[in-house]
Amino acid sequence: xxxxxIEKEHLFSLSFVLSRVLTSGVIMSIEKNxxxxxxxxxxxxxxxxxxxxxxxxSYTGAVHAALWGQDIVYGSQARLEEPIEQERKFVxxxxxxxxxxxxxxxxxxxxxxxxxxxxxxxxxxxxxxEQAAVQVFDFTPLGFGPAAAIATNSELAWKKAERLKIxxxxxxxxxxxxxxxxxxxQPAAQFNYRLSPLVAACVKLSLLRRNRGHED
Numbered sequence: 379x380x381x382x383x384i385e386k387e388h389l390f391s392l393s394f395v396l397s398r399v400l401t402s403g404v405i406m407s408i409e410k411n412x413x414x415x416x417x418x419x420x421x422x423x424x425x426x427x428x429x430x431x432x433x434x435x436s437y438t439g440a441v442h443a444a445l446w447g448q449d450i451v452y453g454s455q456a457r458l459e460e461p462i463e464q465e466r467k468f469v470x471x472x473x474x475x476x477x478x479x480x481x482x483x484x485x486x487x488x489x490x491x492x493x494x495x496x497x498x499x500x501x502x503x504x505x506x507x508e509q510a511a512v513q514v515f516d517f518t519p520l521g522f523g524p525a526a527a528i529a530t531n532s533e534l535a536w537k538k539a540e541r542l543k544i545x546x547x548x549x550x551x552x553x554x555x556x557x558x559x560x561x562x563x564q565p566a567a568q569f570n571y572r573l574s575p576l577v578a579a580c581v582k583l584s585l586l587r588r589n590r591g592h593e594d
Contacts, residue, residue: 395587396522399579414575418527418582425499425585426513428529430536433578434543437516438468439571440526443542444486444512447528447535450474456485459508484510486528492519496588511535522580525573543571 419431434440450456452473458465461476469476487510489502503513511532517525528539 395580395583398583399576412575414579414582415573418573418578418585421582421585422515422527422529426503426515426529428513429531430533431527431529432536432539432543433573434526434528434571435573435577436524436571437514437518437526438464439543439569440514440516440528441465441468441486442472442569443539443571444514444528444535445469445472445474446542447530447532447538448485448511449538450485455479455482457482458485459487484508486510486512486514488514488516490516490519493521496520496584499585499588517581520581520584522584523574523577525577525581542569544568 415433418433422431423429432440432443434443445451445454445456455475455477456469457477457479458469461469466476489499491499495502511530512535513529515527515529517527528535530536
């Protein structure tokens with residue numbers, strides 16, 4: 379999803395979140411108990427009604443994970459609802475063929491989250507028509523930097539999504555325990571898709587403060 383210029387009426391909201399986060403001492407971290415990433419995951423899980431959430435530092439990273447998590451890989455087909463050009467190009471790069479065959483399940487549903495719709499997320503997420511097994515959120519329009527997530531009720535899809543990330547949940551577990559976990563889910567290559575805790579903190583605070591007025 380393309381990142382649009384932040385409108386003037388939303389600059390105060392953005393600066394408020396930035397000032398709150400920057401004075402909280404949040405920094406980059408790959409600690410296994412890093413709290414900002416977990417906090418954002420919980421916020422998205424509550425918002426979406428899904429059990430599992432995986433965070434990414436780009437929208438394309440989340441799209442990659444949504445497909446990979448469902449075994450939609452090179453040589454497979456996927457159906458997307460009105461795919462944008464960015465999605466067409468990236469899915470083609472992955473070697474996945476887009477199809478309009480209605481018998482194929484949706485690869486994912488998507489929602490770009492920005493200041494213009496932040497207070498309407500519950501309504502926008504209400505079931506209306508066909509639902510996919512994976513929901514992709516693009517938080518880049520909030521203006522804190524590229525940020526996205528997938529939400530799903532499939533534990534396997536979540537595990538595969540986390541495996542796709544360098545320093546995902548399973549990599550961190552291996553670092554701290556020195557024991558590999560479920561190596562059969564390891565992809566051929568991993569990607570630098572890990573979201574910055576600083577950006578995660580900004581997105582989390584924005585979600586927590588939606589539908590509320592500005593506070594000093």
